[in-house]
Amino acid sequence: MFVMTASTWAAGLQVQGNVGKLIPVAIKGYTGEVAKVLAFDLQVMGCKMVPEADASYVLEGKNGAENLTGILRDNASNFGFNLNINGAAPRVLAHALSNATIKAITGQNGIAHTRILFTMKTAAREWEVFQSDFDGHNPVALTNDKSIVQNPMWMPNHGGLFYTSWMTIGGLQNTTVVKHNLQTGKREVFSRYKGLNTGGAMAPNGTVALILSKNKSTDVYLAPPKWEFLKDIKGENLIRLTRAREEKSSPTWSPDGQWLCFHTLIGGKHSLVKIPAGGGQMVSIPTKGAFRPTQPSWSPDGKWIAFTQQRGGFQIGVVPAAGGNAKIYCEGEDPAWASNSRNIIFTRRAGGVNKKRMAILDVPTEQVKMLPAFTGGVGQPAWQ
Amino acid sequence: MEENYKEKIMKRIALINATALGAAAMLLAVGCKTQKPVGLTTIPGQKTIVASNPNPLPVPTPIGGGEIPGGTTIPGGGLPSVNPNPIIQPINPNNAGLLNEQGQGFTGQEMEDREAFAALTVYFEYDSAAVHPDDFEKIKLVALHLIQNPTHLLLVEGHCDERGTEDYNLSLGERRALAVIDELSRMNVGAARLRTLSQGEKVPMMLGLDEQSFAENRRGEFVLLMPAQ
Numbered sequence: 001m002f003v004m005t006a007s008t009w010a011a012g013l014q015v016q017g018n019v020g021k022l023i024p025v026a027i028k029g030y031t032g033e034v035a036k037v038l039a040f041d042l043q044v045m046g047c048k049m050v051p052e053a054d055a056s057y058v059l060e061g062k063n064g065a066e067n068l069t070g071i072l073r074d075n076a077s078n079f080g081f082n083l084n085i086n087g088a089a090p091r092v093l094a095h096a097l098s099n100a101t102i103k104a105i106t107g108q109n110g111i112a113h114t115r116i117l118f119t120m121k122t123a124a125r126e127w128e129v130f131q132s133d134f135d136g137h138n139p140v141a142l143t144n145d146k147s148i149v150q151n152p153m154w155m156p157n158h159g160g161l162f163y164t165s166w167m168t169i170g171g172l173q174n175t176t177v178v179k180h181n182l183q184t185g186k187r188e189v190f191s192r193y194k195g196l197n198t199g200g201a202m203a204p205n206g207t208v209a210l211i212l213s214k215n216k217s218t219d220v221y222l223a224p225p226k227w228e229f230l231k232d233i234k235g236e237n238l239i240r241l242t243r244a245r246e247e248k249s250s251p252t253w254s255p256d257g258q259w260l261c262f263h264t265l266i267g268g269k270h271s272l273v274k275i276p277a278g279g280g281q282m283v284s285i286p287t288k289g290a291f292r293p294t295q296p297s298w299s300p301d302g303k304w305i306a307f308t309q310q311r312g313g314f315q316i317g318v319v320p321a322a323g324g325n326a327k328i329y330c331e332g333e334d335p336a337w338a339s340n341s342r343n344i345i346f347t348r349r350a351g352g353v354n355k356k357r358m359a360i361l362d363v364p365t366e367q368v369k370m371l372p373a374f375t376g377g378v379g380q381p382a383w384q
Numbered sequence: 385m386e387e388n389y390k391e392k393i394m395k396r397i398a399l400i401n402a403t404a405l406g407a408a409a410m411l412l413a414v415g416c417k418t419q420k421p422v423g424l425t426t427i428p429g430q431k432t433i434v435a436s437n438p439n440p441l442p443v444p445t446p447i448g449g450g451e452i453p454g455g456t457t458i459p460g461g462g463l464p465s466v467n468p469n470p471i472i473q474p475i476n477p478n479n480a481g482l483l484n485e486q487g488q489g490f491t492g493q494e495m496e497d498r499e500a501f502a503a504l505t506v507y508f509e510y511d512s513a514a515v516h517p518d519d520f521e522k523i524k525l526v527a528l529h530l531i532q533n534p535t536h537l538l539l540v541e542g543h544c545d546e547r548g549t550e551d552y553n554l555s556l557g558e559r560r561a562l563a564v565i566d567e568l569s570r571m572n573v574g575a576a577r578l579r580t581l582s583q584g585e586k587v588p589m590m591l592g593l594d595e596q597s598f599a600e601n602r603r604g605e606f607v608l609l610m611p612a613q
Contacts, residue, residue, distance in 0.1 A: 166581075169479060175582065213580065
């Protein structure tokens with residue numbers, strides 16, 4: 001952990017609201033990795049790097065081995081802060097300074113300290129789940145199953161995750177939803193019925209949404225809080241939310257846990273729908289102007305649903321959570337929101353089967369930053 | 385089983401063998417110069433032949449044995465004296481969900497044969513899970529084998545091309561496998577003997593980004609599972 005000391009904080013700095021324009025910022029005095037991290041982080045969160053003369057804000061300071069200073073002022077020479085941060089690796093210190101800068105300029109919390117989950121191809125027919133910093137640095141493999149794995153999803157407290165694995169257990173390869181505790185490293189089979197087992201979207205109250213085909217069609221089921229697969233091998237305590245032959249995929253909860261949104265087909269048409277957590281009628285979420293929407297992701301502030309449109313290639317779209325006019329932003333798929341409800345991480349195909357790279361969209365400014373490429377193609381990022 | 389239906393099936397098998405011979409002859413003549421296939425299974429008699437397979441020809445016997453016209457029993461064929469519904473205990477408790485209420489189904493102790501039905505892979509249209517009418521005969525052959533071999537089980541794998549999102553393709557692959565299972569059920573194969581595995585877009589047969597590759601990747605594969613000796 002790092003220690004941050006502020007001798008001045010937000011003393012009269014001109015604060016910008018959530019405007020849709022890139023904020024011109026100059027950074028002065030930083031070198032090497034720290035300078036790169038600051039620039040990347042600030043650009044992700046809606047800034048553009050400009051010479052000092054053109055800047056609305058100037059961030060100036062020095063970086064040492066385990067120490068970083070920063071003075072922020074606006075172009076009217078009002079001071080934002082005077083910070084001294086130390087006690088951690090340079091990247092960690094730089095992320096902390098980026099967050100402080102965004103907080104001072106916009107009043108919003110930054111996301112530069114957060115982590116992501118994603119899948120990466122590590123060998124022929126082998127994928128593993130990885131965790132890394134939000135910018136793709138410091139990747140750590142969480143699995144070593146040498147199998148297919150898809151759909152890593154955080155638990156709401158970020159202390160663990162669910163994913164869909166094709167691991168062989170007892171001589172049988174079957175899709176399996178795995179629950180993985182990141183504190184203890186303990187893994188357990190969460191769902192392994194005959195047929196498809198995927199999903200693993202946990203609501204704030206601990207209910208887990210699954211997509212299963214145990215009853216001969218892919219349907220949405222809810223596992224109540226504290227439900228255990230091995231104590232319910234027949235699935236008698238699962239709540240079945242849908243009964244239809246059409247495919248269902250990508251369950252995502254409203255942040256209050258009242259609605260579950262997912263993708264399905266209505267009258268043969270790809271659609272986003274939602275269903276009350278207690279069961280009931282499926283409600284359509286219109287995505288006017290979007291083609292073949294799949295992969296919905298509900299924003300943490302509850303206002304928006306991001307999705308993948310398929311028109312020629314794949315594009316990232318956003319629609320109000322109640323439905324309405326969809327806005328298409330850029331080429332990409334697999335969208336997932338950051339905790340600030342303004343950044344979306346996604347993947348973009350880079351030529352060749354299963355070859356994808358990650359990128360981050362800043363929705364208000366529409367700025368896209370590509371993450372560093374990995375040796376293997378990556379997929380399905382999930383943001384802490 | 386009516387005699388004319390059997391004859392029809394035998395003709396079909398002979399046709400598959402003849403096509404495979406033709407494809408092998410073509411391979412000798414022109415070599416294999418297209419994209420490297422990545423599938424584990426072969427499709428004898430079709431465009432793709434796995435280079436590492438030294439013998440792409442299917443064994444010239446009726447699939448899975450059983451009785452052929454004339455009444456000769458093929459070794460390894462049906463074993464009518466075996467209890468068709470043995471009660472098997474699962475080895476691993478995590479596999480208990482793959483058994484039905486009578487304890488019948490998949491235990492993980494079966495021997496896997498991916499070659500037996502390699503010639504019977506079925507194909508799907510883009511973004512569709514409807515079984516193609518041309519493929520009903522293939523599914524009938526698989527059903528016939530299972531009816532004649534009551535101890536054998538079947539895994540149906542559903543695959544997609546990459547023109548869909550990963551999440552959707554996982555569900556689409558499952559729906560394709562379920563559509564094939566539906567046909568097998570209609571042909572009187574018991575549900576406890578069948579299971580599905582969607583591989584989504586993750587195990588393509590061809591790596592190309594062209595329509596021919598996509599078409600070969602949109603498929604349902606049959607994996608025969610036989611009781612361990």
